[in-house]
Amino acid sequence: MESEIITTDMIIIGTGPVGLFAIFEAGLLGLKCHLIDNLDRPGGQCTELYPEKPIYDIPSRPHVTGQQLVEDLMTQASPFDPTFHLGQQAETLEKMASGHWRVTTTRGVIIDAPIIVVAVGAGSFVPKKPPYGKRAEFEQKSIDYAVHKMEKYRDKRLVIVGGGDSALDWAITLFPLAKRVTLIHRRREFRGSQDSVQRLHDLTTAGSLDVVYGNITDLIGDDGQLSKVAVTLLDGEIQHIDCDYLLPFMGLKVKLGPIAEWGLNLDKKHVAVDPETFETTQQGIYAIGDVCTYPGKIKLILTGFYEAAVMTRSAFRYAYPDRKITAGYTTTNSALQQRLGITDK
Numbered sequence: 001m002e003s004e005i006i007t008t009d010m011i012i013i014g015t016g017p018v019g020l021f022a023i024f025e026a027g028l029l030g031l032k033c034h035l036i037d038n039l040d041r042p043g044g045q046c047t048e049l050y051p052e053k054p055i056y057d058i059p060s061r062p063h064v065t066g067q068q069l070v071e072d073l074m075t076q077a078s079p080f081d082p083t084f085h086l087g088q089q090a091e092t093l094e095k096m097a098s099g100h101w102r103v104t105t106t107r108g109v110i111i112d113a114p115i116i117v118v119a120v121g122a123g124s125f126v127p128k129k130p131p132y133g134k135r136a137e138f139e140q141k142s143i144d145y146a147v148h149k150m151e152k153y154r155d156k157r158l159v160i161v162g163g164g165d166s167a168l169d170w171a172i173t174l175f176p177l178a179k180r181v182t183l184i185h186r187r188r189e190f191r192g193s194q195d196s197v198q199r200l201h202d203l204t205t206a207g208s209l210d211v212v213y214g215n216i217t218d219l220i221g222d223d224g225q226l227s228k229v230a231v232t233l234l235d236g237e238i239q240h241i242d243c244d245y246l247l248p249f250m251g252l253k254v255k256l257g258p259i260a261e262w263g264l265n266l267d268k269k270h271v272a273v274d275p276e277t278f279e280t281t282q283q284g285i286y287a288i289g290d291v292c293t294y295p296g297k298i299k300l301i302l303t304g305f306y307e308a309a310v311m312t313r314s315a316f317r318y319a320y321p322d323r324k325i326t327a328g329y330t331t332t333n334s335a336l337q338q339r340l341g342i343t344d345k
C-alpha cells in the first residue's frame with residue numbers, strides 16, 4: 001500500500017526548544033506545521049540531557065527547569081494545533097517539480113511543504129548500543145532501544161539494562177503489564193531521580209520486580225529470539241535470567257545523521273545560514289537553533305527563539321509572496337489574537 005502524502009506549510013525537523021518556538025511564530029502568521037523528531041517525546045536537549053536542572057537565562061524566567069520550559073513551549077504552541085511525528089528520523093529530502101520539498105521519515109511518513117526548517121541541534125540522539133558479542137543476531141526480533149508501543153510487552157519477560165532515568169522509568173512503567181521485569185545495572189548506585197530510585201526500591205521490596213547487579217555476558221536464544229540472558233554478578237557468579245525482550249537504556253550519543261547528506265552548506269557539522277533570513281544555500285530550507293552558524297552566532301536558547309521569529313517571516317514571504325504578512329503586537333492586534341484563540345481581553 002502506498003503511503004499517504006501529507007501537505008503542509010512548514011516541516012520542522014527537530015522538536016528541541018527552538019523547533020517548538022518556531023511553531024508559535026509560524027502560527028501567528030497563519031502557517032501550519034508538521035514536526036519530526038527521532039526521540040519519542042519533544043524537548044531535545046532540555047528533556048533528554050537536563051530535565052530537572054534550572055536554566056537561569058531565559059528572559060523573564062528567573063529560573064525554569066528544562067522540562068518545565070518544554071511543557072510551557074508546548075502549551076504556547078497548542079493554539080496552532082501542530083502535528084508531531086515522533087520516534088522517527090527525517091531521512092530523505094527531495095525537491096519536487098512544484099518547487100516544494102518532500103521529506104520522508106524512517107517510518108515511511110511522507111510530507112510535502114514549501115518550507116523546511118532544520119532545527120536539529122547537534123543532530124539525532126541515538127542510543128548507545130551495548131557491547132554484547134551476539135547483539136546483532138537478536139537485534140531484529142528481541143532487542144529494543146526505545147518503547148514505541150507498550151502493548152508489545154504485555155505478558156512478556158523483560159530485561160531492562162541501565163541505571164539512569166530511562167531504565168528506571170521504563171522498569172516502573174512496564175512492570176504492571178509485563179509477565180516479569182528484571183532491571184540489570186552494573187553497580188549498586190543509580191543515576192535516576194530520587195523519586196524513581198525510591199519507587200524502584202519499594203517495588204523490589206514488595207517483590208513486584210527484580211533488580212540484579214552485574215553485567216550481561218551472554219545472550220541465549222534461537223532464530224533471533226532471546227530466551228535467556230547470562231549475567232555475571234558483581235561477586236563473579238553467573239545467573240541466567242528468562243528474557244523475551246531486552247531493553248538496553250545505556251545513554252544517548254548525538255549524530256548529525258542523514259541531514260549531512262542533504263547538500264546543505266556544512267561548516268564543521270553546522271549549517272551555514274544568511275543571518276538576515278536564516279535561509280541555507282537551498283531556497284526554502286532554513287536552519288535555526290544550535291545547528292546553524294553565521295558570524296557572531298551564540299548557541300543559546302534565547303538566540304534560537306530570535307532566529308525562529310526572523311526565519312518565519314522570511315520563509316512566509318518566500319513561500320507566499322502574494323499574501324500579506326500579519327504584523328503587529330499580540331497585545332493589541334486582533335487578527336493575531338484570533339489566531340491564538342483569544343476571545344475575551
Ligand SMILES: Cc1cc2nc3c(=O)[nH]c(=O)nc-3n(C[C@H](O)[C@H](O)[C@H](O)COP(=O)(O)OP(=O)(O)OC[C@H]3O[C@@H](n4cnc5c(N)ncnc54)[C@H](O)[C@@H]3O)c2cc1C
Nearest residue numbers: 014016018037038044045089090120121123124289290301
Ligand atoms: C547540560 C546542558 C545545560 C544547558 N543549559 C543551558 C542554559 O542554561 N541556557 C541556554 O540557553 N542553553 C543551555 N543549554 C543549551 C541548550 O539546551 C541548546 O542551546 C538548545 O537545546 C538548542 O535547541 P535546539 O532546538 O536548537 O536543538 P536541540 O535541543 O538539540 O533539539 C534538536 C532535536 O532535533 C532532533 N533531531 C536531530 N536530527 C534529526 C533528524 N534527522 N530527524 C528527526 N529529529 C532529529 C533531536 O532528536 C533533538 O530532539 C544547555 C545544554 C546542556 C547540554
